[in-house]
Amino acid sequence: MSKPLYLGIATSTGDGRAGGQARSDDGLLDVTLAIPKEMGGPGGATNPEQLFAAGWASCFHSALKAVAAQRKTAVTDSAVVAEVQVHPTPEGGFTLSAALHVELSDVDQATADELVEAAHAICPYSNATRGNIPVTVEATVA
16 A cells, blocks of 8 residues: 555544544544434434544545546535444344435536546545445435
């Protein structure tokens, strides 16, 4: 692998997703975690899937903006919604699936689809998950 451009470091302490803490090495991220009510937990705090969804949505949005800029396509009003789902496995473990919903205006549907496809090809989260979990990506023009 090539030399990394950035190293993000976070540490989980306590009981992990069940009431533990997650903190970045620079202290900018410092959250208490909780198992969602839908999974039998108390809820009331963030969880790893929300953090993953927030990171992926933000990263994908940046990739989308970069691709649009390279193609000299103005993207002024856009949003990326990432949904990360937890599924039980037959072996008693868990796996993930994801859906990315990209909302764009000021472009036609074909251009939106092309931009989203190109962003999905360069986004680090998309590349990390490709072939590992089911992922759907869709563009909607508002």
